[in-house]
Amino acid sequence: MDIEEALVILDTFLEHRLNDVQEIVFRKSWEGQTYQEIAESSGYDANYIKDVGSKLWKLLSQDFEEEVTKSNFRSVLRRRADSFPRKFQNREDIFKQYQQLTGEGELRISSQRRVRSEFSMGMKNKGTREALIPNPDSLEIPSGPVPLHSLFYVERFPIEERTYTEICKPGSLIRIRAPRQMGKTSLMHRILTHARQGRGVHTVQISWQQADNQIFSSLDKFLRWFCANVSRQLNLEPRLDDFWDEDIGSKVSCTLYFQGYLLQKIDSPVVLALDEVNRIFEYPEICSDFLPLLRSWYEDASELEIWQKLRLVVVHATEAYIPLDINQSPFNVGLSIQLPEFSLEQVQDLAIRHGLDWAKGEVGAKKLAPLIAMIGGHPYLVRLALYQLARGEISLEQLLQDAPTIAGIYGNYLRHHLANLQKHFELAEALKRVVTNQISVQLEAITAYKLESMGLVKLEGNQAIPSCELYRLYFREQLS
Incomplete structure (x- = not known):
């Protein structure tokens, strides 16, 4: 959605049009500018602009009947766009319908005149707004990637907009990094969906979690599996034997297969998304060859037109903990995205989407603060808490009291982590040091990266601290 589409949606729901300053x-807020920057670029006093902004978000909150702020208004408008009838879900369709109703051959979108077509008026009724607030039986159980049109996906501006812009560039590379269950795959799915909106763009998704263990027994077997998988998803018959030559090696054979077959056969761009790349880190011999191969393809796009067809999305949970030449690593080129935790404001917005009216306003923010103090802004932990609260099965006070115990709502989640730690003594001992110290602890690099990828610690330079109070309390008890 761009700014003009957003204004169309705005005109659809608001009783009165925005004035020029609004x-x-x-x-400018859509572009990510601060109030100070807006004031400087428009010639108004900063305090005046801040006051206009404050009143604007209150106006939108009243008309949308949900909390709207400077940080969440984009996601609110995207959800409203999804509530249009399916045949009116893009701007061109809305414009065409407007033209049919008015008989006009041309439509100009400006501050003086924008779309206010008759079909949209039916979207203003209260029932439509209330339908956006789920009842307990329609809540999504937090598990796996967030569905594409879910009410509960939280945008982390400007990350989505940056990735959507980048994936449209020839030969681009996007790297998404965050611990487990932070929303990496959910973002990746949205990038692929956005890419498919381009004419003829093909998308391929490879998850290394789906690969059999034997695939990692040799580089040759690994690359052949990789090429065959990409071929099938592009609806092309694998022709590995026509390009594979042991005399020139697996890496060159793989490159020739992409360059001489896959990219030749496909006329339009190919977006190749590699999920759970950190699994390859466990196989140093494969990792040290495959990752530089990705880097070489990215660099080839600057010289060879055919490689500009390939756009890469690399998703991983931690930094590569094997030594890679800085000039061969794919982790220092392209667009780097590190997913942050949710802010208190985002958690509050998500709570309201769950129908928790007590979370509104300053009082609601204060009520949610202890939850953030316990679990941080970890997306999965937040969603699980809000899901349970929205179902009315537990109070916030009881949830917080039980959270770090085996009887709490995080019991199964925490036991899963504990079981993994018990299989790896060195990780358990390292985490024990972290949770039993009141100050940060220095850990061996690979151990630190593995604990970070599990989401259990945060790294500050060479020092590690627990990711949240929940982990400190639970693992201090279980590992002592």
Whole structure:
């Protein structure tokens, strides 16, 4: 969704159009500008712009009947766009319908005149707004990637917009890094969906979790599996034997297979998304060859037109903990995205989407603060808490009291981590040091990276601290 589409949605729901100053604040906020920057670029006093902005978000909150703020208004508008009838889910369709109703051959979108078509008026009724707040039986159980049109996906501006722009560039590379269950795959799915909106763009998704263990027994077997998988997803018959030559090696054979077959056969761009790349880190011999191969393809795009067809999305949970030449690593080129935890404001917005009216306003933010103090802004932990609260099965006070115990809502989640730690003595001992110290602890590099990929610690330079109070309390008890 771009700014003009957002304004169309705005006109659909608001009783009165924005005035000129309100539209300036809306447009510049959409671009990510601060109130100070908006004031400087528009020639208004900063305090005046801040006041206009404050009143604007209150106005949108009243008309949308949900909390709207400067940080969440984009996600609110995206959800409203999804509530349009399916045949009106893109701007061109809305414009066409407007033209049919008005008989006009041309439509100009400006601050003086925008779409207010008759079909949209039916979207203003209260029932439509109330339908956005789920009842307990329609809540999504937090598990796996968040569905594409889910009410509960939280945008982390400007990350989505940056990735959507980058994936449209020839030969681009996007790297998404975050611990487990932080939303990496959910973002990857949205990038692929956005890419498919381009004419003829093909998308391929490879998850290394789906590969059999034997695939990692040799580089040759690994690359042949990789090429065959990509071929099938592009609806091309694998022709590995026509390009594979043991005399020139697996890496060159793989490159020739992409360059001479896959990219030749496909006329349009190919977006190749590699999920759970950190699994390859466990196989140093494969990792040390495959990752530089990705880097070489990215660099070839600057010289060879055919490689500009390939756009890469690399998703991983931690830094590569094998030694890679800085000039061969794919982790220092392209667009780097590190997913942050949710802020208190984002958690509050998500709580309201779950129908928790007590979470609104300053009082609601204060009530949610202890939850953030316990679990941080970890997306999965937050969603699990809000899901349970929305179902009315537990109070916030009881949830917080039981959270670090085996009887709490995180019991199964924590036991899963504990079982993994008990299989790896060195990780358990390292985490024990972290949770039993009141200050940060220095850990051996590979151990630190593995604990970070599990989401159990945060790294500050060479020092590690527990990711949240939940982990400190639970693992201090279980590992002592």
